[in-house]
Amino acid sequence: MKVHSLNTKIILWTGLCIACTAMILVGYSSWNLRRNAVTLAQSTLRTFAHQRGSLIEQDISSALDTSRTLGQVLSKVHDSESPLDIPRYEASQLVRSILEENPHFLSAFTCWEPLGYDYMDDGYKNEEGHDESGRFAPLWRRGENGQAFIQPLLLSPLHMKNSQVQAWYTSPQTKKNAHVFGPSYDSENDRWFVTVTVPILDQNKFQGVVGVDLDLGPLQNSILTEELFDGNAQISVLNQNGVYVVGSNPEHFSEGELLDSCDEHGFLYNSLQNHEEIFGVHNNQFHMLLPIPLSNSDTTWNLLFVVPVPSLTKEITTLMWKQIALLIGILVVMLPVSLLGTRRILNRPLSLLLEGVQKVSGGNLDHEVTVASSDEIGTIGMAFNTMRIKLKEMVSALEKHQLELEDKVAQRTKDLESKNNEIEEHRGKLQKALDETSALIQAILKEGGSLDVFFENPGLQSCWELMKCTKEECPCYGKKSLRCWQVDNTLCYDMGCKENFKEKFIECQKCRVVKEATHDPLQQIGEHFNNMIFMLQTNKKELDQAHQRLLQSQKMESVGQLAAGIAHEINTPAQFVGTNLDFLTEAFTDINTLVESLKEIPFLKEGSGTKAFENALEEADWDYLVAELPQALAQSRDGIERISSIVLAMKDFSHPASKEMTPSDLNKLIATTMTVARNEWKYVAELITDFDQQLPQVPLLADQMGQVILNILVNAAHAVEERYGSNPETGVIKISTERTGDTVKVRLVDNGTGMPEDVKSRIFDPFFTTKEVGRGTGQGLAIAYDIIANKHGGKLECESEKGKGSTFVITLPL
Numbered sequence: 001m002k003v004h005s006l007n008t009k010i011i012l013w014t015g016l017c018i019a020c021t022a023m024i025l026v027g028y029s030s031w032n033l034r035r036n037a038v039t040l041a042q043s044t045l046r047t048f049a050h051q052r053g054s055l056i057e058q059d060i061s062s063a064l065d066t067s068r069t070l071g072q073v074l075s076k077v078h079d080s081e082s083p084l085d086i087p088r089y090e091a092s093q094l095v096r097s098i099l100e101e102n103p104h105f106l107s108a109f110t111c112w113e114p115l116g117y118d119y120m121d122d123g124y125k126n127e128e129g130h131d132e133s134g135r136f137a138p139l140w141r142r143g144e145n146g147q148a149f150i151q152p153l154l155l156s157p158l159h160m161k162n163s164q165v166q167a168w169y170t171s172p173q174t175k176k177n178a179h180v181f182g183p184s185y186d187s188e189n190d191r192w193f194v195t196v197t198v199p200i201l202d203q204n205k206f207q208g209v210v211g212v213d214l215d216l217g218p219l220q221n222s223i224l225t226e227e228l229f230d231g232n233a234q235i236s237v238l239n240q241n242g243v244y245v246v247g248s249n250p251e252h253f254s255e256g257e258l259l260d261s262c263d264e265h266g267f268l269y270n271s272l273q274n275h276e277e278i279f280g281v282h283n284n285q286f287h288m289l290l291p292i293p294l295s296n297s298d299t300t301w302n303l304l305f306v307v308p309v310p311s312l313t314k315e316i317t318t319l320m321w322k323q324i325a326l327l328i329g330i331l332v333v334m335l336p337v338s339l340l341g342t343r344r345i346l347n348r349p350l351s352l353l354l355e356g357v358q359k360v361s362g363g364n365l366d367h368e369v370t371v372a373s374s375d376e377i378g379t380i381g382m383a384f385n386t387m388r389i390k391l392k393e394m395v396s397a398l399e400k401h402q403l404e405l406e407d408k409v410a411q412r413t414k415d416l417e418s419k420n421n422e423i424e425e426h427r428g429k430l431q432k433a434l435d436e437t438s439a440l441i442q443a444i445l446k447e448g449g450s451l452d453v454f455f456e457n458p459g460l461q462s463c464w465e466l467m468k469c470t471k472e473e474c475p476c477y478g479k480k481s482l483r484c485w486q487v488d489n490t491l492c493y494d495m496g497c498k499e500n501f502k503e504k505f506i507e508c509q510k511c512r513v514v515k516e517a518t519h520d521p522l523q524q525i526g527e528h529f530n531n532m533i534f535m536l537q538t539n540k541k542e543l544d545q546a547h548q549r550l551l552q553s554q555k556m557e558s559v560g561q562l563a564a565g566i567a568h569e570i571n572t573p574a575q576f577v578g579t580n581l582d583f584l585t586e587a588f589t590d591i592n593t594l595v596e597s598l599k600e601i602p603f604l605k606e607g608s609g610t611k612a613f614e615n616a617l618e619e620a621d622w623d624y625l626v627a628e629l630p631q632a633l634a635q636s637r638d639g640i641e642r643i644s645s646i647v648l649a650m651k652d653f654s655h656p657a658s659k660e661m662t663p664s665d666l667n668k669l670i671a672t673t674m675t676v677a678r679n680e681w682k683y684v685a686e687l688i689t690d691f692d693q694q695l696p697q698v699p700l701l702a703d704q705m706g707q708v709i710l711n712i713l714v715n716a717a718h719a720v721e722e723r724y725g726s727n728p729e730t731g732v733i734k735i736s737t738e739r740t741g742d743t744v745k746v747r748l749v750d751n752g753t754g755m756p757e758d759v760k761s762r763i764f765d766p767f768f769t770t771k772e773v774g775r776g777t778g779q780g781l782a783i784a785y786d787i788i789a790n791k792h793g794g795k796l797e798c799e800s801e802k803g804k805g806s807t808f809v810i811t812l813p814l
Contacts, residue, residue, distance in 0.1 A: 042279055045288045049303050053292040060294045063214050064178050066098055067198040071210040078202040092129055092138040099140045099148050105212045106193050109153045111137040112208035131155055158186055172199035172209050178297035183245050192216045220246040232311040236304040275300050284309050360388055459523050463513045485514060486534050585633045592626060663697035667737060673709040681717040685731030692738045698812055704787045711780035712748050712808050719752025744812045751805040760800050
């Protein structure tokens, strides 16, 4: 092979291009794999962090809720309206019960301000659970045998520093909010714990705290068992000051190490102080910091993940070396292949071209040069053949032209005869089609306008058989003589999912199934007649549905008028009862004052009438009446007020319908509907509201919007009941409002049964329901969609997943 030959040059340049391309592909693939690995690690850590953060928040929230419940009970000892008489011993036993009922609590306590509990500290000095000052501060701890024992909290070295209370007391005292303090170490039991405290408030005045010491051992063990990235990931929980609470590095946990600006993770310190979420690579390690706000408290913890980057890129490095080896192999194979290809591409075509030129130059005009390539050599060969052909054509041009003229005359004569026969055949078919169409119309008239008459088309074929379709989920599959263009939601072989007849008819005319069924004029006219009948049937069905909705609307209007009348009739006697209860309360107060005054009269206090007067009071059970009657009257008054609020909500909800939209208070409308539907949800779910208090007036048809909220709320209650039964502690329904730009959004979220995709796609169809007979008509959501979309110009959307619940979002323009 010559050095300067064309073959050599092509081989060298081909090898160089292959090598460069392979190197670029390997480099890009390695870079892309590394980037994807980091992205995947970030996604994995984020998912795990949110799951782990939720579990930590649940543990702390459980301790906060337990302490808060006890704090609310103890705060009743200072309730100005109905104070509870809870002796110190009983209050201490309540603290003890919290410890015994929660095995993950190391201790439970309450600490009141001096003279803050019952103003009797002097009488309890050095008593059980009291120090020498008599201040009420019992601490119940769990001993080695699991039994609870009591000691004064103010003498506990675990909770006091230099005989002074720490932040577990001072923070709730100043901020009047729950606080999580720690971690702290119990050397006696070799345990780390955090102290969770909740303030005891009486009319926003600080009285003391209730708290528990939460064992961190279970949380530490759960983190140590995590094996993220083959155990190379370090997981740590830090408090708001950067102190390690628990983590996969036991040294940090055992020493209570502080994350400051000087350690290996110091670049995270500012983000931790600002409660910011951060992702990044530092010192060849991937870091992620996620804040964990501890609900209903002034404390925020943080989850810190540290993963060495080589743990993420180990497999990528191995794959990169494999690709480099593959590149070398490709070069070794491609160079010999290039040499063989060059010989085949250049040498052989040139030899064939030279042979053809020699034969044609010898006078053989019928010889064709055969060159299979399409490069410059092939172009030369084609040009040579063209020249040869033109020389040959000049000899036989006149003879060929004569033969063409004779053939054209014969063909034109044959075409005219065929056209005449075709016109006559079409005229007969058209007349037959008109006769059959006329007969079908006459049949409709004889049946009194029945739309059950249709044209029997012998050329109609099943689409799934004609198109060899295997999509068994398509509604046409397996059915004979079915007009697929009239069937909703078909899965066409090349067009995806199709909607109803009106939306897909024009496009379906291009389909082979329709063309095969209408290629004959008789069949075409007949199918047009069938389509017309189908449209009439569809319109009649829609008209019937609209009529049913009108009847339902009239029925609801009548029920609303009846409810308004009943509410008016109930409201009047309720007002009488409320006024009389106010009178009885004032009268009893006066009588009690009179009796107390009589007790002070000298002849009754010291004279002979004392015994008779006391006997009379005892016979009337006067002390019991004084203690219980005010409370009974107050409860009766509260019941009357609840009746009045329900009556007012019924009157507002059943207000006569308005034909024009007026600015309305959307939050108040929702609250009224909640009251009306209370009997549907109060036994099955907890109803949570999150209203935007700055929400402007929204143009509404108030009565119809109330109907929309009622329908969706009742459906949510039924879904929750179906999943959980009558258990309002498990079922949750949340209603929220917010303004977003020029629109207002209403969200109704439930944790009920949810819906599969096939049910969710039909929930707004009239008369579609999954409920049992007698509980649903299938009209509620269809009417709601019509009111929102057509009458308010808004949107009604649904998000749902089977087994997880549903979310309905109403968007209304301002």
